[in-house]
Amino acid sequence: MTNVSSSLTAEQELYLIESYRTLTHLADTVQVPAVLASVRACLAELRLALDGQAVDFDYYREPTRVLVA
Numbered sequence: 001m002t003n004v005s006s007s008l009t010a011e012q013e014l015y016l017i018e019s020y021r022t023l024t025h026l027a028d029t030v031q032v033p034a035v036l037a038s039v040r041a042c043l044a045e046l047r048l049a050l051d052g053q054a055v056d057f058d059y060y061r062e063p064t065r066v067l068v069a
Contacts, residue, residue: 013055020046 008016023046027039 008053008055013053016046016050016055020050 020043023039023043027036027043030036030039
């Protein structure tokens with residue numbers, strides 16, 4: 001998908017950053033493996049979108065837990 005010279009409004013950036021924080025919190029607290037996998041996939045896609053729009057956000061962070069099989 002190409003970016004045809006469009007940009008996000010300040011309000012849209014705030015909503016996306018808040019969504020990122022919400023998904024990050026969910027990834028840190030959810031106990032259901034299938035849900036955790038879906039949340040992580042959503043986070044990855046959102047990171048790509050935010051990075052593509054040059055939105056400044058806390059991209060790197062220490063994981064709070066590791067999934068054990």
